[in-house]
Amino acid sequence: MDEKKKRLYEIIEVSQGKDVASLSYDKLMLVTVLVGLVPLTMKKTNVYAEAIDILTAIIFLFDYAMRFYTADYKMGIKCYKAYVAHFFTPMSIIDLMAIVPVFTLFFPGSNAIGLFRIFKVFRVLKLLRYSKTMVIIENVMRKVKQQLMAVLVLTVMYITASAMFIFQIEPNLFNNFFDALYWATISITTIGYGDISPVTIPGRLLTMVSALVGVAVIALPSGIITAAYMDETKKTKSKFQK
Amino acid sequence: MDEKKKRLYEIIEVSQGKDVASLSYDKLMLVTVLVGLVPLTMKKTNVYAEAIDILTAIIFLFDYAMRFYTADYKMGIKCYKAYVAHFFTPMSIIDLMAIVPVFTLFFPGSNAIGLFRIFKVFRVLKLLRYSKTMVIIENVMRKVKQQLMAVLVLTVMYITASAMFIFQIEPNLFNNFFDALYWATISITTIGYGDISPVTIPGRLLTMVSALVGVAVIALPSGIITAAYMDETKKTKSKFQK
Amino acid sequence: MDEKKKRLYEIIEVSQGKDVASLSYDKLMLVTVLVGLVPLTMKKTNVYAEAIDILTAIIFLFDYAMRFYTADYKMGIKCYKAYVAHFFTPMSIIDLMAIVPVFTLFFPGSNAIGLFRIFKVFRVLKLLRYSKTMVIIENVMRKVKQQLMAVLVLTVMYITASAMFIFQIEPNLFNNFFDALYWATISITTIGYGDISPVTIPGRLLTMVSALVGVAVIALPSGIITAAYMDETKKTKSKFQK
Amino acid sequence: MDEKKKRLYEIIEVSQGKDVASLSYDKLMLVTVLVGLVPLTMKKTNVYAEAIDILTAIIFLFDYAMRFYTADYKMGIKCYKAYVAHFFTPMSIIDLMAIVPVFTLFFPGSNAIGLFRIFKVFRVLKLLRYSKTMVIIENVMRKVKQQLMAVLVLTVMYITASAMFIFQIEPNLFNNFFDALYWATISITTIGYGDISPVTIPGRLLTMVSALVGVAVIALPSGIITAAYMDETKKTKSKFQK
Structure with missing residues (x-):
């Protein structure tokens, strides 16, 4: 069980070497974040923008779940406290803010859904460490x-x-x-x-x-x-x- | 008598350590200066602005009196010259300028009462030395x-x-x-x-x-x-x- | 033959010493580039501008031909590959862009002929190495x-x-x-x-x-x-x- | 004769020590230059501006004459060449430009008399060397x-x-x-x-x-x-x- 969690953690974190799975995950997240920002460049929301909002939110949700699941391994504490501490880290809050607003889609009169998603860029900024x-x-x-x-x-x-x-x-x-x-x-x-x-x-x-x-x-x-x-x-x- | 004056001087000066009374006085002055600037952000003077002007002027007056009283201790000269010299220090002039304009309140047609009060910020700037x-x-x-x-x-x-x-x-x-x-x-x-x-x-x-x-x-x-x-x-x- | 090519190469390259022929060629190219930019400062094209466009294009064409001819000497490879490699160097592409647009003169409705010619400045910038x-x-x-x-x-x-x-x-x-x-x-x-x-x-x-x-x-x-x-x-x- | 010229030169040059005469001359020239610039801050010329223009021009003329007279001492050459060389120094040209335009006053339709006088500031800038x-x-x-x-x-x-x-x-x-x-x-x-x-x-x-x-x-x-x-x-x- 622990071995699997460790492997999962390695994949979702920024890759350190030539780990193909981890590199692919980095690229997937980069593309998802960039695509997720496209609706922000449109003046009026439309079907395509909404589709992108929902799709990227689903991917972000899976990402969030995996990060939550591996929180105890990352923190090195085998206890429910690891999950609580992880929940309140700035990066985790940014991740949540990129997901939650999508639910306002189901209510009329809402706009600027993905505005908080811009902060998601901070996670992508980590990829710059390749240079x-x-x-x-x-x-x-x-x-x-x-x-x-x-x-x-x-x-x-x-x-x-x-x-x-x-x-x-x-x-x-x-x-x-x-x-x-x-x-x-x-x-x-x-x-x-x-x-x-x-x-x-x-x-x-x-x-x-x-x-x-x-x-x-x-x-x-x-x-x-x-x-x-x-x-x-x-x-x-x-x-x-x- | 001298011990009391020394203590009073320590309190009104910027605190150097964990002197609770001095720290509290610093905070009181910081709040008073900030509150005293609030009327400057209003386009038209009103009852609240005038109340703030008078109240802060009273506090500034007490502060000015105490600083004047401890001037000889601060200067290290036991002579009326200490008071004269203190009166003409830039900081003392700034302190006076923050008090005097409030008297124009009792005459109609005056405005921009607290404009000189902005310079009072220089005294508050000293609090930045904590960093x-x-x-x-x-x-x-x-x-x-x-x-x-x-x-x-x-x-x-x-x-x-x-x-x-x-x-x-x-x-x-x-x-x-x-x-x-x-x-x-x-x-x-x-x-x-x-x-x-x-x-x-x-x-x-x-x-x-x-x-x-x-x-x-x-x-x-x-x-x-x-x-x-x-x-x-x-x-x-x-x-x-x- | 090789001696002639070497001498030609020395002339068209930026002069390194007191080579009169090479220095003269540098000056000729500087003047040609500068004159060739003059039509870019005119709002409407006219006969003089077109004359300049064609004249400078002819000089640039000769320059291009000589650089192409000496490419194998410059690269130090005696093979057709030298010519191909030379063709795709950035400087060679810039040179070509300064010549080709002139042919649009013979077709109506075209404008901004020499726009790409501005990049030709990069070759002239090399002359700054005198300082x-x-x-x-x-x-x-x-x-x-x-x-x-x-x-x-x-x-x-x-x-x-x-x-x-x-x-x-x-x-x-x-x-x-x-x-x-x-x-x-x-x-x-x-x-x-x-x-x-x-x-x-x-x-x-x-x-x-x-x-x-x-x-x-x-x-x-x-x-x-x-x-x-x-x-x-x-x-x-x-x-x-x- | 030479002693007199040397003394004159010392006075008109920027003073090096506590030479009262030289210091006074520096101050006179500073005031003259500053006053001479006042007409430049007026939109329409008037009697006062013209009076200033003529008065300062006269002082500048005397200054110019004395600098011309001491040119051979300054250059260290006892020959007419010193005067010619002095005439073409940038500072001498600036001095002349501050005098000549005043003659246009006697002809109608002229304006911006003292524009060149601004460059006279360069001579005054030398006074900054005190700091x-x-x-x-x-x-x-x-x-x-x-x-x-x-x-x-x-x-x-x-x-x-x-x-x-x-x-x-x-x-x-x-x-x-x-x-x-x-x-x-x-x-x-x-x-x-x-x-x-x-x-x-x-x-x-x-x-x-x-x-x-x-x-x-x-x-x-x-x-x-x-x-x-x-x-x-x-x-x-x-x-x-x-």
């Missing part, structure tokens, strides 16, 4: 995760402060405070659609100051990622030189 | 402060020169020179709202040259921050390796 | 090619996911999914024309999140290129110091 | 000048190729090829005003590809400047450590 370059980028991103989060917090604070200033200085530009936040985000990231732009002198003056200071704020992630990237490439090199 | 990553970012920013100021001076000079050129070459685009400065700032920072954009050939030609040279100008802060960031992470590492 | 700085940049770009491709794949995935989200959340903004992809690309690269911009609260919220995360995605190429550039300049230095 | 940080930035910029020029050449080539493609694919968007060049420059630098943006599917597709590749092109100056900046700060440090 050595992708592993380096993954390592860099993993290393700077905490620092990028800190920069994000600072950026959001800066955006909020900018939004508060402009909202008081040039209130006629915005319907509500959320619009001011939207304007500040689009400005600080230098996208600048131009759908909202200041017209009064104080508003424009504030925008200029905010933009010039914002250049330093937005340069932080670039600095962090560059530093981490140089560190990672140095490491990879010295590994090969040993 | 090790934030300390690194703070160190980096402190180190490059002077260099970023120098780049800012150069950028403002470049913006002014660009604005002068376009203002002479395509004067019909702008109501006044300030508009040309606004256009140049929005262009050099690559925001580009599009509310003002050149239409004649010489104006567009100048915009193109200005944009291409501007890429190098705007790359300077990025280079400075990256260099400082790499230096800082190297230092932190070697500190842990010793 | 030492260009060689450094070329080395950097060659070294990071694989990594930039990986980042491009990630960026396209991120753009597609953003497009799917916005297409479901704010469908009235777009005629079809391609428009959503276009919007996402223009937003993530921070160009932000503003021809398409979100108007509903969920759409704007998604745009804000997408823009803030996008800052980190778009900082990756900058980090990769900077790391490679520092590595390259270090190498060049240590080479001179030896 | 140590500015010297570092100047060194960095001087070191990367050649490399940034190479990148500029590549960028202009990339912009031209993009413009040619879009001009053939979506010709109705542009009045002439210059507009296509303008569009490409504004897009690659990620300004994106939105005054010109593609509407057809091929045009948008090309814009997307061009934007994604352009991210790597525009990351080059950032990489070059960062590398040079890190090198410069390392040097400055090791200098102080010796």
